[in-house]
Amino acid sequence: MRLAVGGFQHETNTFAAQPATLADFTAPDAWPGLTRGADLIDAVRGINLPAAGFIAEAFATGDTIAPLTWCSATPSGRVTRAAYEHIADLLLDDLRRERHLDAVYLDLHGAMVAEHVDDGDGELLRRVRALVGPDVPVVASLDFHANVSEQMLRQASALVAYRTYPHVDMTTTGARALRCLHLIRSRPPRRAMRQPPFLIPLTSQCTLIQPLASIFDDVVRRERGSVISLNFTPGFPAADVDDCGPAIFAYGSDATAVARQVEELTNDIAARETEFALEIHPIESALAELTRTPATRGRPIVLADTQDNPGGGGTASTTSLLKELVARRMRGVLAGIICDPRAADRAHEAGIGAAIEMEVGAFFGNTAGVAGETPIRGRCHVVALGDGKFTATGPFYLGSRMELGRMALLRIDDIHIAVASRKQQAADQAMFRHLGVEPQDFAVLVLKSSVHFRADFGPIARRVLVVAAPGPNIADPASLPFTKGRGAVRR
Structure with missing residues (x-):
C-alpha cells in the first residue's frame, strides 16, 4: 500500500494557564520539532513514538x-487558534499534494483542545476525511x-491506543495500527464504544500497579477472533470538555x-471504580x-511532584x-527537572565551581503563574553545566534526542537541583547523567512527574x-471546576 503518514500531538490541560503556541510545536524538546516531508522518517526513527513504529x-x-507533517508540544493549556489552524493547514496541504493513496495514518494524542475547538483531534480527523473521501481508510494511533x-x-476507520x-x-502501538489497517483495508470494520460515567485520577492510571495491571491483561485476552482491535483509554482528567474521561x-x-x-x-471496569481511589500525600505527610x-543512598525514596508535572500541563517550576x-x-537530595532558563543562564555565566546568590524556580513565562509560588533564594554552588542535548536511555523516552536548552546542576547545602531551559x-x-550525576547515588529524588518516571526510576x-x-496539574478531578461532561455531572 501507499500510505500517507502525519501527526499532530498535544495533551491539553484546560485548567492550565500557559497556552501551546506555534513556537512550542516548532521547537524540538524530548521529541522532534515540527517536521515536514521526507525529513519526517529520519526525525522519528529509533524513538519510542507511534509514527516510528508505524513506519518501521x-x-x-x-x-x-x-510523509506529511508531524509535530508535538509539551502538555499545557489550550492550543492557540493560530497554532492549530496553521499546523492543520500544513498537514492538509501536504495530504492534498499526494496522489493514489491507499490509506492515511495519523499519529495523534486524542486529548487536544484548541482555543476555538474543544475536540481538536476529532476536528482534524473530520477535515482529513472530508479531503480524502469516504472510501480511503484513515487510521490513527491514540x-x-x-x-x-x-x-x-x-471520522476514523479505526483508532488504536x-x-x-x-x-x-508507543512504538508497538504504531505497529499495531499498521496491522489493523491491513486487516480492515478491504472491508470497513464494525465498531462500538462505551464511556464509563466517572473520571480516573492520573496517578491511579499506572499499568504497573492494580487495578489497571490486570485490566489490561483482560483487554489483551479479549482481543481475539472477529474482534481485531480492543482499546481502553482511561482518559486525561484535566480537560473541561464533553468527552473527558475513560472510553x-x-x-x-x-x-x-x-x-x-x-x-x-466496560462493566468489569465500572465494577472496580473504587479501586481507582487517589492516593496522595500533602507535603507535611510526605516529609513525615x-x-x-529513613532514606539511604543507593535505594532512594522518590517524591513525585505530580501537580507540577509538565507532562500533564504543569510548569515544572x-x-x-x-x-x-x-x-x-x-x-542527599536530587531534584528536577526545574524549568528556569534565567537560573540556567546565570549558572553558565558564573561557571562551574562558582558560588552565587541567585533565585531558582517559579519561572512562569508570560503567564500569571501558580498562586503563592516564589523562587528559592539563596547561595547556589554551580556543580555542572550542560547544553541540554543528549539521547534518552529509559524505556519511556527511549531514543529521544533531547534538546532542553542550557542546563545546570546547582547545590544548596546537600540538595542538588537540575535546571533546564525547556520544560520536560x-x-x-539520562536527564541527570547529562549533568554528571547518578540518581541512584542519592537518598531522595524529587521528580516533576506523575507516573512516567516509574519506567526508569x-x-x-x-x-x-x-x-x-x-x-496546575490538579491530581484530584473532583476538585476541578468542571462545567462540561462527566466531570460536571459528578460534581
Whole structure:
C-alpha cells in the first residue's frame, strides 16, 4: 500500500494557564520539532513514538510511505487558534499534494483542545476525511490518556491506543495500527464504544500497579477472533470538555462480538471504580514518611511532584516542596527537572565551581503563574553545566534526542537541583547523567512527574510517595471546576 503518514500531538490541560503556541510545536524538546516531508522518517526513527513504529512496520511489510507533517508540544493549556489552524493547514496541504493513496495514518494524542475547538483531534480527523473521501481508510494511533469522542470514532476507520502507562509501548502501538489497517483495508470494520460515567485520577492510571495491571491483561485476552482491535483509554482528567474521561472501544468483523466485548469490559471496569481511589500525600505527610522510613543512598525514596508535572500541563517550576526540603536541611537530595532558563543562564555565566546568590524556580513565562509560588533564594554552588542535548536511555523516552536548552546542576547545602531551559518531565535518568550525576547515588529524588518516571526510576526506588504540592496539574478531578461532561455531572 501507499500510505500517507502525519501527526499532530498535544495533551491539553484546560485548567492550565500557559497556552501551546506555534513556537512550542516548532521547537524540538524530548521529541522532534515540527517536521515536514521526507525529513519526517529520519526525525522519528529509533524513538519510542507511534509514527516510528508505524513506519518501521510499513517498511517491513513492503508498504510505501508518503510523509506529511508531524509535530508535538509539551502538555499545557489550550492550543492557540493560530497554532492549530496553521499546523492543520500544513498537514492538509501536504495530504492534498499526494496522489493514489491507499490509506492515511495519523499519529495523534486524542486529548487536544484548541482555543476555538474543544475536540481538536476529532476536528482534524473530520477535515482529513472530508479531503480524502469516504472510501480511503484513515487510521490513527491514540495516547493512553485520550479523551475519545464520538466524532473521532465516526471520522476514523479505526483508532488504536497505547496500553501502558508509563507509555513504553508507543512504538508497538504504531505497529499495531499498521496491522489493523491491513486487516480492515478491504472491508470497513464494525465498531462500538462505551464511556464509563466517572473520571480516573492520573496517578491511579499506572499499568504497573492494580487495578489497571490486570485490566489490561483482560483487554489483551479479549482481543481475539472477529474482534481485531480492543482499546481502553482511561482518559486525561484535566480537560473541561464533553468527552473527558475513560472510553472502551473496539473494531471487528462481527458487530455482535464487538459490542459484547465492549459491554463486558466496560462493566468489569465500572465494577472496580473504587479501586481507582487517589492516593496522595500533602507535603507535611510526605516529609513525615521520610522521617519514619529513613532514606539511604543507593535505594532512594522518590517524591513525585505530580501537580507540577509538565507532562500533564504543569510548569515544572513550582518550589513549595523543594523549599521545605531546603528549610529542613535534608541531605542527599536530587531534584528536577526545574524549568528556569534565567537560573540556567546565570549558572553558565558564573561557571562551574562558582558560588552565587541567585533565585531558582517559579519561572512562569508570560503567564500569571501558580498562586503563592516564589523562587528559592539563596547561595547556589554551580556543580555542572550542560547544553541540554543528549539521547534518552529509559524505556519511556527511549531514543529521544533531547534538546532542553542550557542546563545546570546547582547545590544548596546537600540538595542538588537540575535546571533546564525547556520544560520536560523527569522521566529518564539520562536527564541527570547529562549533568554528571547518578540518581541512584542519592537518598531522595524529587521528580516533576506523575507516573512516567516509574519506567526508569522505579527499579532503583526503595519507595514512591506521590506528593500534593502546588501546581496546575490538579491530581484530584473532583476538585476541578468542571462545567462540561462527566466531570460536571459528578460534581
